[in-house]
Amino acid sequence: MNLPDNQLAPIPDFLYGTAWKEERTAALVELALRMGFRGIDTANQRRHYFEAGVGQGLAAAYGAGVVSRADLFLQTKFTYQPGQDHRLPYDPAAPLSLQVAQSMASSLEHLGTDYVDSYVLHGPSSYDWTKADAEVWHAMVTERDAGRTRFLGVSNVSLGHLERMTGLHDEVPAFVQNRCFARLGWDREVKSFCQKWEIIYQGFSLLTVNIEVLRHPLVNEIAARLHATPAQVVFAFARAVEMLPLTGTSNPEHMKQDLGSRTIELSPDEVMAIESLVG
Numbered sequence: 001m002n003l004p005d006n007q008l009a010p011i012p013d014f015l016y017g018t019a020w021k022e023e024r025t026a027a028l029v030e031l032a033l034r035m036g037f038r039g040i041d042t043a044n045q046r047r048h049y050f051e052a053g054v055g056q057g058l059a060a061a062y063g064a065g066v067v068s069r070a071d072l073f074l075q076t077k078f079t080y081q082p083g084q085d086h087r088l089p090y091d092p093a094a095p096l097s098l099q100v101a102q103s104m105a106s107s108l109e110h111l112g113t114d115y116v117d118s119y120v121l122h123g124p125s126s127y128d129w130t131k132a133d134a135e136v137w138h139a140m141v142t143e144r145d146a147g148r149t150r151f152l153g154v155s156n157v158s159l160g161h162l163e164r165m166t167g168l169h170d171e172v173p174a175f176v177q178n179r180c181f182a183r184l185g186w187d188r189e190v191k192s193f194c195q196k197w198e199i200i201y202q203g204f205s206l207l208t209v210n211i212e213v214l215r216h217p218l219v220n221e222i223a224a225r226l227h228a229t230p231a232q233v234v235f236a237f238a239r240a241v242e243m244l245p246l247t248g249t250s251n252p253e254h255m256k257q258d259l260g261s262r263t264i265e266l267s268p269d270e271v272m273a274i275e276s277l278v279g
Helices: 022-035 051-063 096-111 131-145 159-168 188-197 217-226 230-240 252-263 268-275
Strands: 015-017 039-041 073-078 116-121 149-155 175-179 200-204 243-247
Touching (some): 116 131, 230 243, 230 252
Parallel strands (some): 039 073, 073 116
């Protein structure tokens, strides 16, 4: 890391997600930065992400004077081989600890930086927290201690994963990133665990998996009262329940609206009502 802590980007209140954008990745990353996003989420998983394209978008934004590296919060992930396709960022025959190091080195090259702000385990290896996960986590701690990342996180985890993980390791993740379903209670148990351990919960797919919420009369009534969109109400709700939201929209107007949700405040009764809509 080439900057002192007090000159590093703060943890943002919105992340721009870069999955499934392929050849549009670079242009959309640059657009998101121009629109005002200062947190970018990606992964070294070519199956669903084009991490090198993220780096191209960052370079274009730097070159145009839109942002500097110090302005940005960059988050990427280590993904196990079963989550990858044939375009692996590491030697699959290498020990897992070396795979983590190789994946990190590849990410830094893709992103044109010597550190990322957050390095996330892109889902445990099974329904339990296994020896493989422990080895990977220790390797991620090594990357953090070497200055190649500021924070560590885990994604796609259950309460059981987190309980097992915190029972085995001294290092508690700074972030948990999960797909958040309203019909499953907005991931209530995991969010409660995160609040107890002072872990920041990142919620993704807040719109795409919660269409029933966006269409619900209550949400639409709140949106009408606030002169907002239902999507903005969902993002405002997410913040109200201590969730750091992600959006992956490719629409410039939606980017503007999503960022605009930061000024929307819901009443405690409205937050409670949305929280109890489903599940």
